[in-house]
Amino acid sequence: MPPTKPTLTDVARLAGVSEITVSRVVRGKGPIAEETRRRVRGAIEALGYVPNRAAGTLASSASLFIGVILPSMHNIVFPEVLRGIYEGLAGSPYQPLLGVSEYDREKEQEILSSLLAWQPMAIITAGSDHTDVTRRLLRESGVRVVELMDTEGDPVDLVVGFSHRQAGYDSGRHLIAKGYRRIGYVGHDWVADRRARLRYEGLVAALAEEGLSLAAEVHVDGPSSVTGGAEMLPRLLAAADIDAAVFVNDDMAVGGYFHCLAAGIAVKEELALFGFNGLDIGQAIPMPLSTVRSNRFEIGRIAAGRIIAEPRRPAETEVVNTGYEIIEGATA
Amino acid sequence: MPPTKPTLTDVARLAGVSEITVSRVVRGKGPIAEETRRRVRGAIEALGYVPNRAAGTLASSASLFIGVILPSMHNIVFPEVLRGIYEGLAGSPYQPLLGVSEYDREKEQEILSSLLAWQPMAIITAGSDHTDVTRRLLRESGVRVVELMDTEGDPVDLVVGFSHRQAGYDSGRHLIAKGYRRIGYVGHDWVADRRARLRYEGLVAALAEEGLSLAAEVHVDGPSSVTGGAEMLPRLLAAADIDAAVFVNDDMAVGGYFHCLAAGIAVKEELALFGFNGLDIGQAIPMPLSTVRSNRFEIGRIAAGRIIAEPRRPAETEVVNTGYEIIEGATA
DNA sequence: GAAAAATATGTTAGCGCTGTCATTCGACCT
DNA sequence: AGGTCGAATGACAGCGCTAACATATTTTTC
Numbered sequence A, B: 001m002p003p004t005k006p007t008l009t010d011v012a013r014l015a016g017v018s019e020i021t022v023s024r025v026v027r028g029k030g031p032i033a034e035e036t037r038r039r040v041r042g043a044i045e046a047l048g049y050v051p052n053r054a055a056g057t058l059a060s061s062a063s064l065f066i067g068v069i070l071p072s073m074h075n076i077v078f079p080e081v082l083r084g085i086y087e088g089l090a091g092s093p094y095q096p097l098l099g100v101s102e103y104d105r106e107k108e109q110e111i112l113s114s115l116l117a118w119q120p121m122a123i124i125t126a127g128s129d130h131t132d133v134t135r136r137l138l139r140e141s142g143v144r145v146v147e148l149m150d151t152e153g154d155p156v157d158l159v160v161g162f163s164h165r166q167a168g169y170d171s172g173r174h175l176i177a178k179g180y181r182r183i184g185y186v187g188h189d190w191v192a193d194r195r196a197r198l199r200y201e202g203l204v205a206a207l208a209e210e211g212l213s214l215a216a217e218v219h220v221d222g223p224s225s226v227t228g229g230a231e232m233l234p235r236l237l238a239a240a241d242i243d244a245a246v247f248v249n250d251d252m253a254v255g256g257y258f259h260c261l262a263a264g265i266a267v268k269e270e271l272a273l274f275g276f277n278g279l280d281i282g283q284a285i286p287m288p289l290s291t292v293r294s295n296r297f298e299i300g301r302i303a304a305g306r307i308i309a310e311p312r313r314p315a316e317t318e319v320v321n322t323g324y325e326i327i328e329g330a331t332a
Numbered sequence C: 001g002a003a004a005a006a007t008a009t010g011t012t013a014g015c016g017c018t019g020t021c022a023t024t025c026g027a028c029c030t
Numbered sequence D: 001a002g003g004t005c006g007a008a009t010g011a012c013a014g015c016g017c018t019a020a021c022a023t024a025t026t027t028t029t030c
Helices: A008-015 A019-027 A034-047 A053-060 A077-089 A105-116 A132-141 A164-177 A194-209 A226-239 A250-263 A280-284 A296-309 B008-015 B019-027 B034-047 B053-060 B077-089 B105-116 B132-141 B164-177 B194-209 B226-239 B250-263 B280-284 B296-309
Strands: A065-070 A095-100 A122-126 A144-150 A158-162 A183-187 A216-219 A244-247 A272-274 A291-293 A318-321 A325-327 B065-070 B095-100 B122-126 B144-150 B158-162 B183-187 B216-219 B244-247 B272-274 B291-293 B318-321 B325-327
Touching (some): A008 A019, A065 A077, A065 A105, A077 A095, A077 A122, A077 A296, A077 B077, A095 A105, A105 A122, A122 A296, A132 A144, A144 A194, A144 A296, A164 A325, A183 A194, A183 A250, A226 A244, A226 A250, A226 B280, A250 A272, A250 B280, A280 B226, A280 B250, B008 B034, B019 B034, B065 B077, B077 B122, B077 B296, B095 B105, B105 B132, B144 B194, B158 B164, B158 B296, B164 B194, B164 B291, B183 B194, B183 B250, B226 B244
Parallel strands (some): A065 A122, A122 A144, B065 B095, B065 B122, B122 B144, B158 B318, B183 B216, B183 B244, B244 B272
Antiparallel strands (some): A291 A325, B291 B325
């Protein structure tokens, strides 16, 4: 192991060229004679030179970071968004820098501050429900800002997602069209999860149009989970005589399905189940879950792709609607 | 928006102190008079100063990054490891820098190179199955290196995990103890997933000790999934008359369970099912899955905690065994 | 009450790289 | 021959910060 890490200067000396030439070879920028390039490559190899991006970032005042703030890693939804982001960034020199806010706006703000210290060239954040400070920081950062998932709210720059309220509304329409009238809701602790609340509001609005309202609703404490769904459904059934249960998401809905299985409840005939997200697991159960596909991977991929395509923040804000799709399934 | 971003110098000027004093206030280092601190804080606030970590990293030649390389974001396993890492890092100034290798050793090597360019103070990587170059880079980086998940192989520095071979072996012992003798295996494409292969080998070894061998085995193409398990189990059953099926992981095993449900196969009496990982979903199905709990969250948390506790690479390598636990369940 | 120790602040010199502006040199014109 | 152009390379300054050392000021110690 060399006593001290080799720098550009060392490489330049060994290759018999100036530092800037090495820099150009490393970054593949500017015209370099083939012969020179080879010599420099050789020297890099020989020394085991690793460029120092901190120095590069400082000198060019342009990092290759894209700050990413996601609310949770507790289920597969946001890892899928993240996968989409990585996919969209593949082949580019950009590197995501991830923070997880745990659905906490204050924490999001802290994370944003610390991400901004790395001079990211863009920020991707899930949702548009920020503190005032967060919103100001995003605006003033001057870099591209992509708000993911939901299209409601006042965009800072680019928004990629769809209307959760509309998705909730359409879920309600779907159930009504299928003839269900006594509808219950199983939610989770949503003070933080604004998108869940929007879907809920959309659902309620759809029911109201038909002169209906929710027959009952129950909420688990804490985050959603399969177990949570299995535990809450019996409580919902105890609270009211319903013919359909809408779950905040597929995790919970699958749990509900399991409860039906165990309790001998005939799904669909006796009780319809409806989820949200279109997770793999929901489609893998014996009766594919009726739910809404939310194209999470695509949302991440598009966000990343748009940043690469247009690295400077444009004057106009824009909304990219990735849509959603009711999955008919077999449970509603 | 100010024409140019404020720097330390601007803050120092406004507060009427030297730059280093501001630097100390920002980093909370060294003795600062309360009055000075307040003035500096005020100036920072007034200017909306955001420190430039690239400059800080360069000047101190110590970044606050921890490079993390995980093989996949396709199921919840590695997001859980990542959660553990974030948890272990909470309250520290360190920031994970994530790369996803897709179980590709070459890609891991590329990711490592690019992560090293950020002068991380540590590298966390899942597994010990690296290319020679990767191994050399890890060694020569001089920073702390934590290899996660599996304890087999030749450690670079610290290893946190357990023996997958042993876990496979114990799974086999468990099934044998329960009286199963005609055992089949449902795997996935494991050229890349070395840990899956180790478990498989352990399982085969346990059977061999009893003079048994696998009655049959099938493998899905591509990554494991619930759907994959549901599709492959019937093929396994067609290939041999078995009384127990071991799945490469819980995703696949849950799929197998769903197949049994749909095909009217009495789980356990007619056919035992055994998984690996101890995922939430496996424990949420009507018959909790018999499987192995792998403490993924803990693995990540401990890795991060150890790095913070001892940021310099010690002379000796070390292995932290996080153990595993057979979950009795109801399916085997 | 002088020395020693602790506290609070400043000065200086880079960290390793890249942007900008030259400079060199041959090819290609007219 | 003189001029123009593009390709290839270099000199130099500086990005924004912090380590290391230096200096002032106060407090403690015996």
